[in-house]
Amino acid sequence: MSTPALTTYQRHHLRPTYDHHVGRLFPAMVRASQAHVVMLTEQGLIPAERGARLLRGLAELRADTSAAPPFDGTFEDTYYLLEKRLAAACGVPASELDVQMARSRNDLDAGVFRILLRDQLVGVLDRVLATGATALAAADRYAEVVITGYTHRRPAQPTTIGHALAGYAEALAGEAAAYADLIDALNVSPLGSCAFAGTDLDIDPARVAELLGFAGLVTNSYEAVAGADHLVRVGTLNAQALATGARLARTLMDWLSWRWVTTPGDFTQGSSIMPQKRNPVVLEHLVSYAGATAADAASVLNNVGAAWWEDSNNATTDVQVRLWESNDRADRFFALLGGFLAEIEPLEPPSAEEIVASGATTTAAADALTRHGVPFRAAHSVVGRLVRAGAPDTWTAEGVRAAAQGITDRLDDDAVADLLAAAVRPELVLDRAQVDGPGRCAVRNQVAALRSRFDTVAGRLAAVRARLATADEALDAVAAERAAR
DSSP, rough: OOOOOOOOOOOIIHHHHHHHHHHHHHHHHHHHHHHHHHHHTTSSSSSSSHHHHHHHHHHHHHHHOOOOOOOOSSSSSSHHHHHHHHHHHHHOOGGGGTTTTTTHHHHHHHHHHHHHHHHHHHHHHHHHHOOOOHHHHHHHHHHEEEEEEEETEEEEEEEEHHHHHHHHHHHHHHHHHHHHEEEHHHEOOOOOOTTOOSSSOOHHHHHHHHHHOSSSSOOOOHHHHOEEEHHHHHHHHHHHHHHHHHHHHHHHHHHHTTBOOOGGGOOEEESOTTTTTOOOOHHHHHHHHHHHHHHHHHHHHHHHSSSOSOOOOGGGGGHHHHHHHHHHHHHHHHHHHHHHHHHHOOEEEEEEEEHHHTTTTHHHHHHHHHHHTOHHHHHHHHHHHHHHSOOOOOOOHHHHHHTTTTOOSSHHHHHHHHHHHHHOOOGGGGOOOOOTSHHHHHHHHHHHHHHHHHHHHHHHHHHHHHHHHHHHHHHHHHHHHTTTT
8 A cells, every 4th residue: 555645744844854863863762762661660560571572672673773764654753653663573553552651752852862962962072071181282292382472363472382272271171061060961861751740650760760871850840841951051062162162273273374383284175276285174164163053052042942831842853953963063073173283283483583573572571660660550651662662672771761761760770671681582481480371380280280170070971971881781681681571
């Protein structure tokens, strides 16, 4: 018998949604169903032999890695595909299945989506930690490579490559902790809340949560299916983290263009017409990734804000693909950025003469005067006069004294000498003692402190992984044992 033609709704919504979702949802739904059937059997809500039959059927579905069938209209979505295929695997009509006892599509979808996001974010956090380690290693290696630091796209003060990369690593450390917090927030189970009001049956939601690696339960069954704050947090954290990385990518574009660092060949494309060119387009892609991720976050926030405070497709099915793609993009973003940072090396960083000519040493020259008791504003005014008179490498002791006339009479020979040295020796920044500054010792201490922060997050991630591995082993064992009865 031929399959009826699809309706307009089926062609233009249900089928595309199924195509987008089934590859991710179906395996996770099977796994969640194994835990659910184990619980139902343990609670005596279904006879042992029926539970065993269901578990054998679910094991068969889990082992089948073939592609999902095309959407043909004989089932509405992945949820009903599971019932259709499970009935066939068990050799019974769908009307005899117990797999949905004390469970709704609402809490199943909410639980499965948390599982998928949790597992994706574990991978994203792995990438963040690896990128952080790479940035810190480079910061340590290049803590003595002096460059010109910029503000508002203008030369500002001397700093080092190590100082800049340690700064990015600190941002990553904060984002890594935020990802770990988000994984914890996701890792609570809504399963057992059913449609939203639970059930009178004597179920054990904590047992299902345990078997699926959840650390606990959502406290309120209404929130379990209506809540979407965790979805917004996924989208916005990815957008935040990629935006920060994109800013670094733009700065790296400058460093490459100025030949301060090498251009890693593995991250370039050749020109179609100019044989000498190797274009570091990966940095452009990173900026684009950040833009797309911000758009996904906006889409999620808009959909959630358009939904009622109840189970709603706006805040569930319609945002799932956006977040899957956001997480996938974040994973690739940090793989690319970390790989790029691992390969860059100093090439032709600016010389001392170039840094001096840019005017970047003038703040240090003014600071030199303040160390000798000259009030800050007076020191600033003296150096301002000197800058207007010529480049720092043209300044003389006589010129400094002339510039100070009418501003301050506190200049002694030592103050003048310190000002002139600071004006032409940008490498003095390497001796700066300020703990958060660009001094060589300071940067290496920052690296050590940040490594400790990353290690703390890595420990949290290892604990999550251990919980998930223990749950997987326990579910495999109890499902196999009960299926054999």
